[in-house]
Amino acid sequence: MPSSIGFRPTPDDERILRExxxxxxxxxxxxxxxxxxxxxxxxxxxxxxxxxxxKGEDVNTEPEAW
Structure with a gap:
């Protein structure tokens, strides 16, 4: 894995970074x-x-685990 990453921001990238x-x-x-x-x-x-x-599971109908 590189220790640094090169990045050439577009004008839109620069705006996003600035804002x-x-x-x-x-x-x-x-x-x-x-x-x-x-x-x-x-x-x-x-x-x-x-x-x-x-989503539809009702844990209240499950038996107690302990």
Whole structure:
């Protein structure tokens, strides 16, 4: 895995970075935050896919496990 990533932002990328940066945040910080948001979004998609088959499950009808 490379220790750094080259990135040539388009004008639209630059606008997004400029408008999305928190006070005192570097471009790298903003990109890291965006990557973590993407990772969380991916997790949510998987969570919803895993939960969908269980939508109608009523755990109150299950016997106690202990």
């Amino acid at each position: 999305s940066a928190l006070p005192g945040e570097t471009t790298s910080d903003t990109l890291r935050r965006a990557l973590r948001l993407l990772d969380h979004e991916r997790w949510l998609v998987q969570f919803r896919a895993d939960a969908e088959p269980l």
